[in-house]
Amino acid sequence: MSRKIILRVSIAILGIFIAIALAAPLLAPAGPYAITGKPLQAPDADHLFGTNEVGQDIFAQLVYGARITLLFGFCSALLAVVISTSVGIIIGYYGGIVDEIVCRAIDVVMPIPMFVLLIVLTTFFSPGVLQVSLLMGLLGSVHGIRIMRSQVLSVARTSFVEGAKAIGASDFHVMFRHILPNVMPLVMVKFVTTSQHMLVMGVGLSFIGMWDTSTVDWGTMIQNAYSGGGVALGLWWWILPPGIAVVGISLALALIGYSFEEKFNPRVGVNRI
Secondary structure (H helix, E strand, O other), X not given: OOHHHHHHHHHHHHHHHHHHHHOHHHHOOOOOOOEOOOOOOOOOOOOOOOEOOXXXXXXXXXHHHHHHHHHHHHHHHHHHHHHHHHHHHHHHHHOHHHHHHHHHHHHHHOOOOHXXXXXXXXXXXXXXXXXXXXHHHHHHHHHHHHHHXXXXXXXXXXXXXXXXXXXXXXXXXXXXXXXXXXXXXXXXXXXXXXXXXXXXXXXXXXHOOOOOOOOXXXXXXXXXXXXXXXXXXXXXXXXHHHHHHHHHHHHHHHHHHHHHHHHHOHHHHXXXX
């Protein structure tokens, strides 16, 4: 299968998830918290995925949970990419003592597993969903800073950048008009791959209860299915929908990043699948 077909299919899958999240009030007018049936009711015409232990519609929770899950992953990734791109361009362009300090700080932080660090920080400070998202974006930018810096170092030595400096262009003009456009393919790939990592990590944090468990997202749904007896009783309609949704969106983002790699790295295009 060619990369173009993989890209189109993956974008279509991602678009479906986004459309479901946006259309949640239309798809489930009663909302995710309303008790609309009997506890642990099997799927039927009124409840496509049955109900949970208190009679709430699982389909409604699934579509509303897509909102929090996707928003969490994309916002965290956007913050991480903005920070890593900005800092990477600045330290890669100027170099010097600031570059050295930032690189040494990254060397210290990078070996620490991000998920473990997030668990420790959220345990001590008990932040909300927004605070966790900001924290994940900040920590997620560390690895991207080094990658972006390496790319900027190579771009900064090109003839058109040297020419812009020679005619008196300001540093901001050079970074914004000449360096940033040349690293944008890398920025796009990093956003997609970081979105996947943040989304899965957010589901994991939600599953172990690192923020308000009353928030409806896919991680909370899986946790409720586990603690409410869905796993023990083999209630597939409670367990599988959020699990399949997480795998589906994660796989779609991974394949989009895989397909974008051809545009970012020309050597990949030589041996197409």
